[in-house]
Amino acid sequence: MPGIRRRGFLAVATGAVGAGALALTGCTGDSGEPGASAEGDGKPRRGGRLRAAFAGGGAGETLDPHLSNLFADVARAKALFDKLADYGPDLSARPRLATSWEPDAGLTRWKVTLREAMFHDGRPVTAQDVLHSYRRITDPDKAFRAKASLEPLDLAASRALDARTVEFVLKRPTAEFPNVVAAFGAYIVPAGVQDFDKHPVGSGPFRFVSFAPGRSAVFKRNDDYWDGAPYLDELEFVVANEESARINALLGGQIEYAHELNPTTARAHEDRDQVRIVRLRNSAMQSFVMKTDRPPFDDKRVREAFFLIADRKELVDGALSGAGEIGNDLFGKGYEYYAAGLPQREQDIDRAKALLKEAGAEGLEVTLDTSPVAAGFTEAATIFRDQAAKAGVTVKVRTGSKDSYWKDILDSGTLCSYRSGAMPIEAHISQRLLTDSTTNATKWQHKDFDALYQQAQSTRDKEERAAVYERMQRRLHAEGGFLVWGFADWIIGTARNVRGVETKAPANSLDWARFDKVWLA
Template identity: 40%
Template sequence: MSRSRPTPPASLSPAARPSRRAVVGGGLVLGITGLLSACAGGQVAGPDVRLTGPPQQGGRLRVGFVGGGASDTLDGAVATNLGDIARAINMYDTLFHFDDDYTLQPMLATEMTPNDDASVWTVTLRDGVKFCDGREFTADDVVASVERIIDPDDPKSGAASLAHLESVTALDRLTVELRLNASDTSLIEVFAQYSLIMVPADFDVENPVGTGPFMLDSFTPAQSTVLKANPHYWGAEGPYLDEIALLNFNDTDALINALLSSQVDAVAQIPSALADVIAADTRMRILDSETGMWLPFTMRVDVEPFDDERVRQAFRLAADREGMVEQVLSGHGRVGNDMFAPFDPAYPDFPQRTQDIEEAKRLLAEAGYPDGIDVELVTAPIQAGVVEAAQVYAEQAAAAGIRVSINRMDLTAYWGDYLNYPFSQSFWYTRNFLPQANSSMLPDSPFNETHFDDEEFIDLVRRARAETDDAARGQLIEQAQRIMYERGGNIIWGFADQLDAYQAYVGGLKENATGVPLSGFQLHRVWMGDLA
C-alpha cells in the first residue's frame, strides 16, 4: 500500500531557459546548488570518476529517505512508507518476485502450478533455504505465513487479495496446496508482492526472523534502522555488505544536503528538478528508471461533488498531462490516460485524453456548477512529486472554473485518515492490472481510495481472474479499464520515472521497472568499491 524544474545556472545547463517551472521548488535548487559548489571546492564539474574492480565484500551502506513516523514497523506484511518497504524487502522474502524488467521470477518457490480452472494451485518450494536464525524454511512456514496474513482478527495488507482462499495445506516438506473458492489466474502475482512475506510460525514482530539477505540489528521508529548481513542467506548473489543503515529525514532539503556532504551513500527519490544539478557533481550518480509508478488524484465517488460522473470527467479534462509531466517530473516520465498497469500485456490503447477546458466547463454546468466549483485538495509529501503535482493541477484547473485550495498536511496526520478525504492524492508502484484492482478498486480492497463500487467493474475483474485463456482475459481487462477511463475516481495523469542518487563508489545499482527506489531496494546486490 516525482516537480517543477527551476532553471539552473547557465554554467550548469547552457540550454536552460526561464519558465514558470522555476516557481515550484526554486529555493531548494538554489540552496542545493550552492552547497554542491562548496562541496566540490567551488567546481561543480571536474574529472569523471569511475568504479573499478569486481564486487567487493564488506562495508556499510547508509541509505537516506524522507518519511517515516511513530507508526514505522518491522512487519513487512503491513509495509506502507519507504522505510517499511526497505525493511520488508531486505529482511524477508516472498514466494516470487518481479525482476528489474518487471518479469515474474521464482524466489522462495521454484514453481506454482494451477489446475485446469486455476482454483487449486500447487507450490513447490526451494530446498535448502534457512531463516536468519538457522532454522529450515518449509511448507509449514508458508501455511503459517498465509494464515497470519488472512487472520480475520488482524488482517494484513495482502488479505484482500486472498479473500477467496479456502485452504492452505502443507502436502509435504516442500509442497503447499492452495485451494480457492473462485478461480484466480493471477494468484502467482499476488505472491510476488513485497507485503506477502514468508515468516516462521512463531514470528514475533519485536524479534523478527526472515529469510532475507539482512537481519535486524537495531530499530528506532522515525529515525533509523540498522540491518546486518544474514549468515544463512540462501541467494546466489550477496549480500556483499556487512551492514545497512536506513536513515529517516524530515524533508528533501535535509536529505539532499546529507548526500552532498557525504553523510549518506545513497538516497531514495530525489526531486526530478534536481537530477541535472546533482549529476553535475562528478562524485554523484543518478539512477533513472522507467516505471509504472503513478501519482493519482483520488476523487471519492460516494460523496459530493464527485458522486456525479460529469464532475469527475470535468476534473480529468482540466489536466494538461503533458504539462504536468514536464513541470512536475521535469520530463522524467510518461503521460497517463486515467488507467493503471502500463506494463500489463492487456493495457489498452484508448484515445489519449487531453486538456479540454470548454468541455470541462460544460460538464460542470450540466452537473449544476455553472459558475465553477470550489474544492479542497488534501496533500502531503508522501512521494516525490505529489505536492508539486497538487500545485500544478490547481493552476491548470482554474481555467475551467475549478478553484482548488490546497491543504498540505504533515505525513503522520495525512496517513492517519487518508482513505476518507474527498479529494486527495496517493502513489502506487508498478503492478499489473488484477493485483492492482484487488488492492485499490474493489469494495473490500484495503486501499480503496476512491471508494469505487461499480458492479460491472467488479464482475469484469472477477471474470478476468477466472479466465485461463490469455486473449480472453485481456479483453475482460480492457473492458474493466474502459470503465476506469470513463467513470473511475482516479486522475492518472502520468507515470513517473524513479529517480535516485548515490555516491560514485557505490556499485550494483541498476535500472529497475518496479518503481521501488534504489533498484527495488534489493540491497544484497549493492557493494562499496574503489574509484579511479
C-alpha cells in the same frame, strides 16, 4: 532548524553503531575481484559496508516483516527475509522462494513447490513455515500489512503435501494467484519465531547484527543465500527523516545511498561528479480523484470535461519539476496488462466547455482537497485550478492535514489529490475499483464492472484474461473517476563508487532497494 536536525542525524547514526560505522574506510571494498575499475567496468567486487539512509518511523520501528509499512521497513525486511514471489519491473510476479506454481482446472487449488533454501539458523524453509507465516499474517486480532491481499486463501483447508510442497485452497477462482503470494509484506518466517527485534531470523541475503529503532540497523552478508551471497560484507540502514539530511550526508561521504530525493535536488546534482542520481521510472501514479457517487461527478459528462481540462505536460513539468511522464487516466503505465493502445488524451478546453454546458454545469464551483502529505500535491492543485478557470470552472483549493489526509479524503469531499505506488493493475482494480473495495476513493461501484473482474480471475488463458482487463480499462478511460495526469520518477542518490543499483525497477518491485546485488567499486 534544518541545520540542527542534520547534525542530529549524524550524531544519532554514530551513537547507534559506534563511530567506526561512519568512517570512510567503511565505504571501500577490500581485495575485490580482479578487473573491477573505478568506473565499475569488469566484474563486481566483494567487500565493504554500504550505508543507506531512509526516512524512518521513530522509536516504534520494528523488524517484524509483517508490519512493514514505511519504505525503510520494507528495505530492511527484504534484506532479512524472502517471499514466495515478488514483482518484476512490469509488476508481474516472479518466483523467489517458490520455484513453480500450478493451478487445477478450476483455478481454486494451486500447488506451490519451494526451492531449497535455509533460514539463518540453519533450518530449511519448509511448507509448514509458509503456512505458519500466512496464518500469522491473517490473524484476525492483528493488523498485518498483507492481510487483505491474502484474503482469497482458505488457509484452514490449505495443507503441506510434503516438506517442500504446499497446496493452497482458494475461496474462489483466482487466476492472479501469483500476485497473492507476491503481496507486499507476505514474508516467510520460521514457525514458532515471535521476537523479530532482538534476533530476527529470515532466509534473506543478509543476517542480523544489531538494531536501534529510529536510529540504525546493521546486517552482514549471508554466505549461504540461495540466490548467491551478496557482494557487500555489511549493510547499514540509518534514519534521516529530512531529505536535506540525506543529500548532505551523501555529499559529505557519511552514507553511500540516499533514498527518496526530490526533483529539485536531483536536478541540482545530476550533472555534477559528486554523486549519481538514479531515476526509477513509473514508480508513483499522480492523479485527482473525482467522487463518482455525488454531484457534480455523478454525471460522466462532468468527469469527461475534467479529463479534457487537464494539461498533463504542464502538471508534470510544474508539480514534478519534469521528473516523470504524462498519464492517460489509467493506473499502471508500463505494467503488465496496461492498455497502452488507447489514444493519449489531450487538453481540449472547447470540448470541456461543451460537455459542462450539456450537463448543466456551466459556472461550476468545486473544492479540491489537497495536502503537503506528498511531493507535488499542492503545486498540482494550484496548476489545475488555473487550468480549470479556462473552462469557466472555479476550483477552490483546500489544504488539509498531513497526518490525517488519507483518512479524510477516502469518503469525504468531491475532488482530491491522490497518489499511488506501484502494484499490479489487477491489485489496483481489486483494492480500489470494486463495489466492496475498502479503499475505493472514487466510489466507482458498478456490478457489471465487478463481474468483469471475476470473469478475468476465472479465465485461465492469459491472452483472454488480458482482453478482459483491457475492456475494463477502456471503460475507466472513458468515464472513470481517476484523472491520472502523470507518473512520477522515484529518485535515489548514490556515491560515485556504488554499482549494481537497478535503474528499471519501480519502487515496491523486487529490484528496488535490493542491496544483495549492489557492490562498491
